[in-house]
Amino acid sequence: MARIAYILLCHKDTDAIIKQAERLTAVGDYMSIHFDASADPALYQTIRDALISNPNVTFAQKRIRCGWGEWSLVQATLYAVEAAVKAFPRATHFYMLSGDCMAIKSAEYTHQFLDDNEADFIESFDYFNSDWIKTGWTKERLIYRHWFNERTQKKLFYGMFHLQKRLGLTRKIPSDIQVQIGSQWWCLRRQTIETLLEFCKKRRDVIRFFRTTWIPDETFFQTLVPHIVPKNEIRTRTLTFLMFTDYGMPVTFHNDHYDLLVSQDYLFARKISADARDLKRRLGLLYSAKNVAFQISNEGRNLYKFLTGRGRIGRRFSTRFWETESTLGREREMLIVVCKKWHVAKRVLERIRQVTNVPALEYVFNEEDTPLPALGGIEKTLGKRTRHRRALMRMLFDYFETDRLIVCMDPGNLDLLEDFAADRSTTRILEIDCHFSDDYLIGHAMRVGLAGDQTSRETLRRLLPTIRNDMVFESDAIRDSHFEHHSRLRESASTDRNASELAEFLGVTHEKAHEITSTEYLFID
Incomplete structure (x- = not known):
């Protein structure tokens, strides 16, 4: 021994x-x-x-x-x-x-x-x-x-x-x-x-x-x-x-x-x-x-980085080259679906595709394997997409030969939302407000490496309020930005109320929007 x-x-x-x-x-x-x-x-x-x-x-x-x-x-x-x-x-x-x-x-x-x-x-x-x-x-x-x-x-x-x-x-x-x-x-x-x-x-x-x-x-x-x-x-x-x-x-x-x-x-x-x-x-x-x-469970480093990072949210003070040298185009409309539950946003996007003819892409800036057309290499990695965000979106508008394009984003991408909202084009934001059960938050913690299969219940109990507050903080930060065109779908709202919000976001009739929001499984985990 x-x-x-x-x-x-x-x-x-x-x-x-x-x-x-x-x-x-x-x-x-x-x-x-x-x-x-x-x-x-x-x-x-x-x-x-x-x-x-x-x-x-x-x-x-x-x-x-x-x-x-x-x-x-x-x-x-x-x-x-x-x-x-x-x-x-x-x-x-x-x-x-x-x-x-x-x-x-x-x-x-x-x-x-x-x-x-x-x-x-x-x-x-x-x-x-x-x-x-x-x-x-x-x-x-x-x-x-x-x-x-x-x-x-x-x-x-x-x-x-x-x-x-x-x-x-x-x-x-x-x-x-x-x-x-x-x-x-x-x-x-x-x-x-x-x-x-x-x-x-x-x-x-x-x-x-x-x-x-x-x-x-x-x-x-x-x-x-x-x-x-x-x-x-x-x-x-x-x-x-x-x-x-x-x-x-x-x-x-x-x-x-x-x-x-x-x-x-x-x-x-x-x-x-x-x-x-x-x-x-x-x-x-x-x-x-x-x-x-x-x-x-071995989540220590990820957990430390997550918790200490909550107090270090800063703002950049100088413009990037893509902000000064490129624009999506004054006549174009970028429609952004913002949701922490990615599977819910993808369902909404799929229903939008079925009801409208607007090209729609999933989490372009969050998922490496999001299906994208070949754009000369700029689409290869999340790092490239984020660094050249406006150039990427301009190329996607050109590829689909459209002046209206829908993409999904995570609420944590506030800097991207602010960047696109500052463009000469019109930016519309649809925030999807979901309920977060403890089981969902635990699954989220495991997906992002804050917890593992063997993490103790006591550690999870102490961690969940922080994760929940973090999600509330992201949503509040979006509202505090006072975007000009900001609509919200709420899991707790009626189908009719959500249809009104979605109709304003998409620029479609209330009936078409109601066809989407009345989908029974829309918010199911």
Whole structure:
């Protein structure tokens, strides 16, 4: 059975470190600790005194001062790994942790997971061809030497960089390695760790190279593991669940995140708030629990993006080229059916096709596989359609040889509605107002990745009001835009009332509109 040696790098919060070590070793696992040498020596002594009698805890034989972006973080990790290899010969896996990580699965589940997956878990993406680095330096991290800390010695750091750049003092990457990049949170098998330590002893040229690269904790292990381990034995992912805000800061988890965390397809989570005492208590009890059945829904990232995005709805301040250089045409009419229940809008559209001769298209800007004629490639992807929205619609008007065209849109496409409404052409909007049952909202959450088959009822109960409010918000935003030609079909309204609204939208007789709205199955889910 798997037995894990946890590699813990830390520099503060002695109580949390002691509790974490006691918790993780209580079930037979191990821990090797490197406590930053720049921290108060008294804090380090407190940790040693508390854990010295624990045979499953060891400490790095040498401590160094650690700095963000420096080689010191890698060296501290290697010191802790070397101590763990020596102290714990029965350890089968080595798992990198920080002081604010916590297990989100039981030890029983964790050990079984590692037994079932004979592989190393480490993010390892091509340094130059992947998009792991979103902004900032790429090759500059490697081809120039970095001796100083960018945060505490900024003038020296950038001064030496610009001097090397001006003098052309670049260096080559060791010819036999392919630099990779990824998260520093990994879980490696014992044979991989032992081979890696041997490699470090033999290849001092590689060590010298990484010693002066910038942020080597994102490249050192990520490069060497694929160099010494067959590709089919590597899972390019981390087993630690972490997310980042739009500002590049780690998302912090609090007491009310317990259900979300334990349902993710990960073994640990980072980072747990120091104030989340109840969350720490519950997760601490979970690690030693037996026979716990975990329902893995793995919706965490989509859910976070959805919920945080509600407060970031902005407006653009400059016109796009298609707004200034193209128009649908002053004499044309664009009829837009807006409905959150796409199947209802498609039924209405089908009935309109049967009763009128107006060409009608479904969710052009929402569904990739909406049937469209060949238009020279502009119709190939949703991204192209949205970027060149007016050009696309103008081509569709020309293709169908018509001055009236109907399309469907999701209520979330407010920017498109405003854009078309601002055109010289006439834009008419028919909003279809439907009822949303809890079952429908749950299905919607699953379709868009906010929930999964195994999402707990409690999580759904807390999520549904937010989704429902989001749909109300979209409808209110449409009404607040005060579009000139805005009609509404309501599931709760009478057939006759809906016929009046539809007649105004289509410009047809009340009788023809009534023929459409009297369809019995129009609003059925």
